[in-house]
Amino acid sequence: MLRTVRWAALLAMVVLVVACAGTAATPTEVPLPDPQTLLNKAAAEVRNARSVRIKLQLTGAPSYVDPPQTPGGPGNTIAFVSADGAYQAPDRVQAKVVAKILGLAGEVDVIAIGDDQWMRNKILTADRWIRQIFSPGFNAARLVSSDQGIEAALKALKEVKMVGKENVDGVQMYHITGKASGTDIAALTVGLIRGSDVLADIYIVVDTGRVDRVTLVQPDTVTEKEPKPTTWQLEIFDYNADVQIVSPEAAATSIATGAATLPATGQPTGAATEATAAP
Amino acid sequence: MNVSARPVSRRRRWVIMALILIPVFNGALDLTIVSAILPEVLTRLNIPIDTNLGSAAWAVTGYLLAYTVSMTVMGRVSDLIGRRGVYLVCLGIFIAGSWCVATAHEFPTDFLNQFARQVLRQRPDLNQLTLTAVIIGRVVQALGAGAMVPVSMALVADLFPPERRAQPVGIIGAVDTLGWVLGHLYGGVMVNYFNQHGEQIAQTLKQIGLDWPAPDWHTLFYINVPVGLLALVLTWWALRGVEHPIARGRFDLVGALLASLALIGLNVGLGGNTDVTGSTSLNDLSGQPGLPAYAVPLLIGAVVAFGVFLFVESRRRYPLVDLHLFRKRNVSAAASTNLFVGFCLMLGLVSVPLFVNLRAENTTAEAIARAAEKAGILLSGLTIPMAIAAIPGGWLANRIGYRATTWLGLLIAAVGFALAGLTWRADTPDLLMASQMVLVGVGLGLTISPIGTAVINDANDSQRGVASALVIILRLIGMTVAISSLTAFALSRVSYLTNLAASQFPTNLTAEQMQQRAVAAYFASGIQVIDEVLLLGAIICLAALLPAMFLQGSARTEADDLIAERHRLEHELSEVSSGR
Numbered sequence: 054m055l056r057t058v059r060w061a062a063l064l065a066m067v068v069l070v071v072a073c074a075g076t077a078a079t080p081t082e083v084p085l086p087d088p089q090t091l092l093n094k095a096a097a098e099v100r101n102a103r104s105v106r107i108k109l110q111l112t113g114a115p116s117y118v119d120p121p122q123t124p125g126g127p128g129n130t131i132a133f134v135s136a137d138g139a140y141q142a143p144d145r146v147q148a149k150v151v152a153k154i155l156g157l158a159g160e161v162d163v164i165a166i167g168d169d170q171w172m173r174n175k176i177l178t179a180d181r182w183i184r185q186i187f188s189p190g191f192n193a194a195r196l197v198s199s200d201q202g203i204e205a206a207l208k209a210l211k212e213v214k215m216v217g218k219e220n221v222d223g224v225q226m227y228h229i230t231g232k233a234s235g236t237d238i239a240a241l242t243v244g245l246i247r248g249s250d251v252l253a254d255i256y257i258v259v260d261t262g263r264v265d266r267v268t269l270v271q272p273d274t275v276t277e278k279e280p281k282p283t284t285w286q287l288e289i290f291d292y293n294a295d296v297q298i299v300s301p302e303a304a305a306t307s308i309a310t311g312a313a314t315l316p317a318t319g320q321p322t323g324a325a326t327e328a329t330a331a332p
Numbered sequence: 333m334n335v336s337a338r339p340v341s342r343r344r345r346w347v348i349m350a351l352i353l354i355p356v357f358n359g360a361l362d363l364t365i366v367s368a369i370l371p372e373v374l375t376r377l378n379i380p381i382d383t384n385l386g387s388a389a390w391a392v393t394g395y396l397l398a399y400t401v402s403m404t405v406m407g408r409v410s411d412l413i414g415r416r417g418v419y420l421v422c423l424g425i426f427i428a429g430s431w432c433v434a435t436a437h438e439f440p441t442d443f444l445n446q447f448a449r450q451v452l453r454q455r456p457d458l459n460q461l462t463l464t465a466v467i468i469g470r471v472v473q474a475l476g477a478g479a480m481v482p483v484s485m486a487l488v489a490d491l492f493p494p495e496r497r498a499q500p501v502g503i504i505g506a507v508d509t510l511g512w513v514l515g516h517l518y519g520g521v522m523v524n525y526f527n528q529h530g531e532q533i534a535q536t537l538k539q540i541g542l543d544w545p546a547p548d549w550h551t552l553f554y555i556n557v558p559v560g561l562l563a564l565v566l567t568w569w570a571l572r573g574v575e576h577p578i579a580r581g582r583f584d585l586v587g588a589l590l591a592s593l594a595l596i597g598l599n600v601g602l603g604g605n606t607d608v609t610g611s612t613s614l615n616d617l618s619g620q621p622g623l624p625a626y627a628v629p630l631l632i633g634a635v636v637a638f639g640v641f642l643f644v645e646s647r648r649r650y651p652l653v654d655l656h657l658f659r660k661r662n663v664s665a666a667a668s669t670n671l672f673v674g675f676c677l678m679l680g681l682v683s684v685p686l687f688v689n690l691r692a693e694n695t696t697a698e699a700i701a702r703a704a705e706k707a708g709i710l711l712s713g714l715t716i717p718m719a720i721a722a723i724p725g726g727w728l729a730n731r732i733g734y735r736a737t738t739w740l741g742l743l744i745a746a747v748g749f750a751l752a753g754l755t756w757r758a759d760t761p762d763l764l765m766a767s768q769m770v771l772v773g774v775g776l777g778l779t780i781s782p783i784g785t786a787v788i789n790d791a792n793d794s795q796r797g798v799a800s801a802l803v804i805i806l807r808l809i810g811m812t813v814a815i816s817s818l819t820a821f822a823l824s825r826v827s828y829l830t831n832l833a834a835s836q837f838p839t840n841l842t843a844e845q846m847q848q849r850a851v852a853a854y855f856a857s858g859i860q861v862i863d864e865v866l867l868l869g870a871i872i873c874l875a876a877l878l879p880a881m882f883l884q885g886s887a888r889t890e891a892d893d894l895i896a897e898r899h900r901l902e903h904e905l906s907e908v909s910s911g912r
Binding site for chain 2: 110151158160174176183
């Protein structure tokens with residue numbers, strides 16, 4: 054009996070520790086830095102990075118990639134779900150994108166180098182890379198450009214406030230809040246956010262001054278059918294990691310000449326960043 | 333153990349029976365409910381079906397596995413610490429699991445997210461975490477549900493005197509069978525109904541002050557919570573004062589752990605799971621038909637655990653499984669045959685929904701929901717005839733013996749599988765498919781009675797319950813192994829065939845042409861693989877003839893012979909007295 058009670062107490066403690074170790078604010082006596090200065094520095098870190106990992110997930114009301122439905126015509130058929138990828142300076146991105154097309158989720162591997170794009174899907178392309186525009190007009194260079202990219206988006210925030218220093222998943226971060234119009238911060242969601250107002254929560258790592266995550270909430274997306282607002286969770290991490298994104302053709306050539314190893318699939322996928330793609 | 337009837341009134345006994353049957357039915361219903369609605373669940377969770385079917389299959393495999401383990405262990409636990417407590421705790425576990433599945437996208441996902449980030453230092457995909465939460469919830473559900481049947485059967489023994497146990501035991505068996513036979517039909521029909529009328533139901537509820545979201549697949553699991561809680565309270569009340577006999581001996585924890593390890597190792601090793609949290613499971617399998625890298629060590633581990641289990645059990649004073657039972661020829665033969673029957677049953681249960689979804693008219697959520705309903709109806713073509721055929725199976729076992737009846741059933745099922753494997757194409761009429769599934773169902777159903785009766789009649793009085801449970805457990809193991817091995821086989825085979833077709837595409841195709849051909853190749857590969865799996869079913873049915881060959885005798889007992897003799901004498905007497 055005593056042993057049972059001990060185990061129960063231990064279990065209760067573990068549950069309590071896990072439950073309480075979330076994002077509780079930690080009081081600090083040191084004066085907090087100016088939030089706008091922190092944002093500017095963080096934006097510069099993204100702009101100057103050789104590479105970063107980017108993870109974007111959407112919860113709540115759906116956000117459509119294609120325009121809204123017009124009378125008698127199609128529209129709002131492709132809903133974004135998530136993207137997990139890597140950026141390599143100056144203009145390369147590889148990502149695993151999940152989107153719902155006519156209600157059914159599908160996963161597409163995408164490589165974008167400059168204005169060129171390649172995609173791969175188990176069913177649509179028989180798991181082979183084909184050169185095709187997946188996201189019209191997308192260019193990875195714009196992601197970090199000072200006038201249109203993440204830097205511009207961070208600078209476009211209004212009513213910026215410092216909430217405090219918080220322990221987020223075991224890392225000390227500055228928590229900053231702000232507001233913006235969707236258009237101004239579209240770069241944070243690869244252009245997927247449309248015009249509505251957005252509430253932003255930004256977390257910047259204390260030790261490095263780098264942005265770790267940004268949560269964007271669109272309150273006006275709430276409807277009777279979708280009671281939870283569209284919420285974007287952007288995570289930026291692994292700054293300056295060793296990432297090499299090459300086109301499928303280049304990878305196939307390098308494999309043919311013995312310059313690269315075969316990926317796990319046994320095919321020349323061309324994705325030299327296979328190792329970076331999976332979390 | 334004192335097994336004499338308790339001083340419980342007749343009426344109260346049947347009230348208790350009625351109450352314990354509710355969770356038995358719920359648990360059995362949830363055994364098969366997911367097989368038809370899995371694509372719908374994945375769609376609603378934003379999980380890509382093309383790359384996650386391997387992981388998602390654990391919603392079925394995990395339940396079966398945990399159900400089997402629980403069924404093996406909890407009967408003995410209830411012997412040792414009392415039925416009431418074990419029954420109520422297991423019902424509570426089932427309710428908790430149902431709640432976890434129903435709310436998988438809320439608290440369980442948040443908890444797993446915190447755990448992954450703070451303990452594992454990962455940045456997980458939230459939708460993948462929700463799928464993991466569904467699987468964990470299913471396993472928890474099954475740990476509770478698996479105990480319902482053996483503990484209910486044992487409760488019958490506590491409540492009824494030996495001469496009156498047959499009827500309640502039969503009712504429990506019938507309700508359990510009814511549950512898993514109807515599970516997929518219920519799931520498929522309800523999901524399609526919710527898809528069509530969910531908003532309307534939500535509006536109606538709102539008018540009476542209940543601001544609830546529109547019902548969907550979650551609702552099927554939410555329902556278990558109030559129903560289970562009601563049963564929990566009423567059973568707790570009804571079992572007050574009922575004496576609970578406590579058996580002597582100790583619980584064979586080592587045996588239980590070894591059996592569980594062997595089962596889990598076997599299933600994971602056979603490839604029931606590729607990577608539950610990964611998002612590229614199908615890609616990992618591409619071009620690699622066969623077992624994943626970790627499979628061989630796990631399978632070796634499973635064999636070792638099973639070997640140690642046999643060693644330990646043969647030396648225990650109070651073993652989890654009395655291995656002496658297998659010295660009985662009919663017990664061994666029936667148990668082995670049922671392993672194959674379970675494999676074939678699950679093969680049918682998996683192939684139909686896969687085939688129906690593959691040829692759904694399009695990939696919209698509405699089409700997926702309609703496909704779930706159609707899969708449920710087609711699967712009933714297998715399961716309802718199977719349940720019905722158990723009756724003539726018993727009659728035949730009386731007339732022509734256990735072996736001949738089982739052989740007949742297996743041959744009919746083999747013909748059904750073979751016809752299905754040879755004829756299922758993109759345009760095969762539903763009626764033809766249903767008729768072939770009826771053949772399979774009738775065939776497998778014919779084996780139920782001879783297998784069950786052969787065991788009961790061959791075992792000693794004190795071993796009958798355990799022997800019967802063993803036969804059911806072996807069928808469940810067959811089902812579990814089927815789904816884990818077939819999932820891996822089918823996924824890798826589809827990838828292989830698709831890649832093979834793609835390697836023959838002309839090099840000068842435009843992107844659009846490439847996509848059209850790739851989709852066609854994937855579709856053709858899927859159909860081919862399902863046909864191959866169905867043909868495999870025919871082969872397995874034929875293989876089952878071998879252990880069934882060792883069945884001997886018939887269901888005809890000495891009592892039957894005496895009754896027949898009496899009828900003969902009465903007939904002769906009446907002839908004599910009528911002067912003929």
